[in-house]
Amino acid sequence: MERTSVTVGVELELFVRVLTDRSGEVHNWDGLDEDGRNEQVRRWMKEHLEQSGITANVEDEPPIGTSYDAWSIGVDSSVQLVKTSGNYEFYGIELRSPKFSTSEYHDKIMKLYNVLRKAFEIDVDASCGTHVHTRREDGWNDVDLFRISKGVIRYEDDVTKMYPARENNTYAQRNSLVFDKGKGLEGILAHINSFEGKENARKLLVNAISPDNYRAWNFGHLTGEKGECGTIEFRLPPGSGTAELCLKAIDFTVECVTQKFQ
Numbered sequence: 638m639e640r641t642s643v644t645v646g647v648e649l650e651l652f653v654r655v656l657t658d659r660s661g662e663v664h665n666w667d668g669l670d671e672d673g674r675n676e677q678v679r680r681w682m683k684e685h686l687e688q689s690g691i692t693a694n695v696e697d698e699p700p701i702g703t704s705y706d707a708w709s710i711g712v713d714s715s716v717q718l719v720k721t722s723g724n725y726e727f728y729g730i731e732l733r734s735p736k737f738s739t740s741e742y743h744d745k746i747m748k749l750y751n752v753l754r755k756a757f758e759i760d761v762d763a764s765c766g767t768h769v770h771t772r773r774e775d776g777w778n779d780v781d782l783f784r785i786s787k788g789v790i791r792y793e794d795d796v797t798k799m800y801p802a803r804e805n806n807t808y809a810q811r812n813s814l815v816f817d818k819g820k821g822l823e824g825i826l827a828h829i830n831s832f833e834g835k836e837n838a839r840k841l842l843v844n845a846i847s848p849d850n851y852r853a854w855n856f857g858h859l860t861g862e863k864g865e866c867g868t869i870e871f872r873l874p875p876g877s878g879t880a881e882l883c884l885k886a887i888d889f890t891v892e893c894v895t896q897k898f899q
Contacts, residue, residue: 646734653757712730
């Protein structure tokens with residue numbers, strides 16, 4: 638499969654610190670709770686991004702099924718709203734990207750980080766992750782999903798070695814763990830193959846390999862329910878404190894779904 642046949646999106650869990658003290662711009666800043674301070678920082682981020690030509694929205698969750706044509710600045714329950722490091726407060730956010738073609742995501746990600754660093758210090762810790770979404774322009778078909786799901790199992794050890802610090806993360810568990818341990822590799826692959834050709838093959842496959850969203854490879858957006866975004870989500874990469882780390886995660890994900898998982 639050609640790289641150009643897929644589109645990508647990314648969710649970035651980060652901690653940020655405002656480099657210039659702007660608390661004086663807000664009435665009773667010290668009286669705001671963590672939610673209030675976090676939201677204000679996200680509004681400053683939106684303002685800063687848009688001054689550099691990057692369209693952004695402040696929201697906690699984008700409605701499923703949107704066109705994803707702007708960056709969304711939200712929060713995630715796995716990342717603290719506020720944490721203290723030294724004398725500074727860092728605010729936990731989740732940046733959700735627009736949909737990018739494979740020819741444009743490199744420049745878009747580089748610009749995002751370059752612009753952010755002019756006004757914010759970026760930090761990550763073990764609670765942060767980078768989630769990469771991929772989708773065929775015309776949607777993943779069943780042949781694709783069976784091919785990729787078997788690749789997920791076949792190359793699971795190799796992929797996990799890329800991100801050893803996240804191996805035991807409860808939000809990105811191995812997909813093989815949902816199967817009977819006694820099956821072994823070939824038994825799991827045979828179990829996946831048993832769904833092919835059935836009337837509800839896609840739903841059976843998704844429920845088997847990704848029964849919840851907290852798998853290294855999440856297929857939960859592909860059951861065919863109305864309003865789904867239709868992506869395969871790779872959740873194993875850690876937080877990306879730099880553009881280079883983010884791009885590494887995206888490059889690897891695209892390589893897996895288009896080439897490696899054959």
